[in-house]
Amino acid sequence: MLKGKALVIVAGGMLGLLGVVLVQLGNPPNMGICIACFLRDISGALGLHRAAPVQYLRPEILGLVLGAFGTSLVTKEFRAIGGSNAMTRFILATISMVGMLVFLGCPVRLILRLAGGDLNALLGLAGLATGIAIGTWFLNRGFSLGRAARQNKINGYLFPVLIITLLLLLLFGSSFLFFSKEGPGSMHAPLLISLLAGLVIGIIAQRSHLCMAGGIRDFILSRDTYLLYGFLSMLGIALIGNLVTGSFKVGFTGQPIAHSDGLWNFLGMMLGGWGFVLLGGCPLRQLVAASEGNTDCAVTVLGFLVGAALAHNFGLAASPKGVPLAGQVAVIIGLLLIFATAYFNSKVTAAKLSVEVSSNVQGD
Amino acid sequence: MCKEIDARGLSCPEPVLMVTRELDRMSSGILRVQVSNIAARENVTRLAKSKGWQVEDANEGENIILTLRK
Numbered sequence: 001m002l003k004g005k006a007l008v009i010v011a012g013g014m015l016g017l018l019g020v021v022l023v024q025l026g027n028p029p030n031m032g033i034c035i036a037c038f039l040r041d042i043s044g045a046l047g048l049h050r051a052a053p054v055q056y057l058r059p060e061i062l063g064l065v066l067g068a069f070g071t072s073l074v075t076k077e078f079r080a081i082g083g084s085n086a087m088t089r090f091i092l093a094t095i096s097m098v099g100m101l102v103f104l105g106c107p108v109r110l111i112l113r114l115a116g117g118d119l120n121a122l123l124g125l126a127g128l129a130t131g132i133a134i135g136t137w138f139l140n141r142g143f144s145l146g147r148a149a150r151q152n153k154i155n156g157y158l159f160p161v162l163i164i165t166l167l168l169l170l171l172f173g174s175s176f177l178f179f180s181k182e183g184p185g186s187m188h189a190p191l192l193i194s195l196l197a198g199l200v201i202g203i204i205a206q207r208s209h210l211c212m213a214g215g216i217r218d219f220i221l222s223r224d225t226y227l228l229y230g231f232l233s234m235l236g237i238a239l240i241g242n243l244v245t246g247s248f249k250v251g252f253t254g255q256p257i258a259h260s261d262g263l264w265n266f267l268g269m270m271l272g273g274w275g276f277v278l279l280g281g282c283p284l285r286q287l288v289a290a291s292e293g294n295t296d297c298a299v300t301v302l303g304f305l306v307g308a309a310l311a312h313n314f315g316l317a318a319s320p321k322g323v324p325l326a327g328q329v330a331v332i333i334g335l336l337l338i339f340a341t342a343y344f345n346s347k348v349t350a351a352k353l354s355v356e357v358s359s360n361v362q363g364d
Numbered sequence: 365m366c367k368e369i370d371a372r373g374l375s376c377p378e379p380v381l382m383v384t385r386e387l388d389r390m391s392s393g394i395l396r397v398q399v400s401n402i403a404a405r406e407n408v409t410r411l412a413k414s415k416g417w418q419v420e421d422a423n424e425g426e427n428i429i430l431t432l433r434k
Contacts (some may be wrong), residue, residue: 075402077401077402079400079401079426081400082371084375106388113398139378139381140379144378145375147372147373147374148374148375149373150374150400150426175382198411207373209403209406214376218377218379218380218407221377221380221381222380222409222411224410224411224414224415257386280375280376281376282374296375
């Protein structure tokens with residue numbers, strides 16, 4: 001059984017490999033796997049938004065949840081917990097999703113875009129690292145959303161059961177789902193292959209606790225490189241994969257499902273990165289934790305779905321043509337809201353923390 | 365001397381931050397840390413080992429007790 005660094009390196013590498021393979025099998029370019037884009041497509045498939053090119057019930061996400069859920073049952077790590085400021089998490093997730101859809105991708109796709117030679121993703125990476133650094137600064141000043149408490153087991157099963165329901169709708173071709181006829185939503189690998197790839201990702205991500213924001217965060221906090229190895233291994237394997245398949249095209253312009261507005265690539269991902277740190281992990285990690293019974297993370301995933309719906313219903317999301325004015329305004333409002341959330345939750349807990357630590361740290 | 369930290373129900377990286385703050389104040393001794401999930405167990409263990417502390421873990425119900433010694 002793989003352990004420690006080897007495990008996270010294999011997990012990251014597998015994610016990078018599947019990212020490249022799924023594109024070869026039909027997923028959109030540089031989007032073999034993207035948690036933000038795929039949740040947006042699911043939001044569209046359910047009719048929460050009506051942006052015709054981005055609607056599909058992505059089986060990768062469904063498989064990922066089932067893989068992580070099944071693994072956590074086998075390893076007895078499944079725990080129904082929740083009650084740590086679910087509403088605040090919902091809002092943070094909604095805001096982060098808008099940031100990600102202004103950049104056009106989550107941290108997983110950011111790496112896949114870099115590995116495909118899309119230099120716009122470098123600005124996204126700089127923004128992600130900046131957002132994570134700001135979030136970490138607040139963590140060091142006592143930011144906390146508070147403790148989660150144990151819940152009755154049935155509550156932890158709700159999220160996996162919801163996902164199984166969606167899978168049944170997909171498998172039996174429910175007529176009220178929306179599927180794109182053209183655009184990124186229409187591009188997808190065969191259903192069962194996507195589902196299987198998702199299962200594999202769910203299993204390895206559950207075992208390794210892979211988190212694309214945690215790598216940079218832990219390095220800033222304590223020079224801990226564990227999760228960073230997963231990040232780098234994913235980049236390395238995806239880069240090799242793209243070179244082998246001839247999908248590596250270096251440059252800023254003409255990159256698939258991307259725009260070249262550097263400022264907004266930076267600010268969008270800065271908003272995302274800041275949100276991920278306050279939420280305790282990137283969208284991939286939130287999905288895995290939700291599958292392991294964390295109902296706060298399940299609410300966070302619902303926040304992502306609603307964020308995607310808002311982004312498309314209100315014309316905030318970017319497209320290859322660029323970032324609409326409304327999207328730019330939304331990112332600025334998002335940054336203000338997230339600052340307020342970080343500031344007020346740090347201050348309150350900082351004052352409380354001095355009492356709590358003294359009562360938790362008892363000499364004997 | 366034995367100190368205790370209750371990091372149950374806190375999400376990453378808060379348990380690690382609490383333990384870091386405490387270890388920075390202790391040059392040696394025993395620190396007992398209660399956590400409630402595997403990620404926290406592994407993160408705290410990795411941190412403590414990197415600072416030269418020995419780590420033992422034991423399950424107590426659904427929680428995990430880490431005993432850090434130096």
